[in-house]
Amino acid sequence: MLLAIAIALGCAAVFDDLRRNMVSNWINAVALLTGLLYHGVHGGWAGLGLAVGGSLLGFVVFLVFYWFGAMGGGDVKLMAAYGAVLGPSGILLTALLAAPIGAVIAALCLAWNRHRRSIPYAPAIVLGAWLAMLGRG
Numbered sequence: 854m855l856l857a858i859a860i861a862l863g864c865a866a867v868f869d870d871l872r873r874n875m876v877s878n879w880i881n882a883v884a885l886l887t888g889l890l891y892h893g894v895h896g897g898w899a900g901l902g903l904a905v906g907g908s909l910l911g912f913v914v915f916l917v918f919y920w921f922g923a924m925g926g927g928d929v930k931l932m933a934a935y936g937a938v939l940g941p942s943g944i945l946l947t948a949l950l951a952a953p954i955g956a957v958i959a960a961l962c963l964a965w966n967r968h969r970r971s972i973p974y975a976p977a978i979v980l981g982a983w984l985a986m987l988g989r990g
Contacts, residue, residue, distance in 0.1 A: 911936025
């Protein structure tokens with residue numbers, strides 16, 4: 854079930870980011886609530902606590918980049934949503950994997966169009982999250 858949530862969230866976020874250059878709040882909100890609900894039902898209060906912790910950690914990790922204008926708010930909220938699905942350790946791995954993936958995507962985007970004002974980062978976050986889930990088994 855978590856894999857299905859991660860795949861649905863990822864497809865919706867990437868599609869939205871590539872189409873509109875932003876990730877909608879409703880996509881992130883639905884995923885966040887779904888992750889919290891799933892972990893609350895299947896793990897009780899402890900599961901809900903891990904989901905909340907993962908969400909907060911995912912939000913805070915990329916908030917610094919948002920403050921410096923290097924990332925959009927939708928990307929920060931996408932990390933919070935994936936944090937609710939993956940928990941604290943999963944979202945940290947996602948962040949570590951998304952960084953080099955995002956660098957490659959940025960280089961390709963700039964090589965394709967040097968005058969590009971923004972780089973879609975949702976694909977890097979999503980690929981990082983999916984790889985983190987594969988690594989968890």
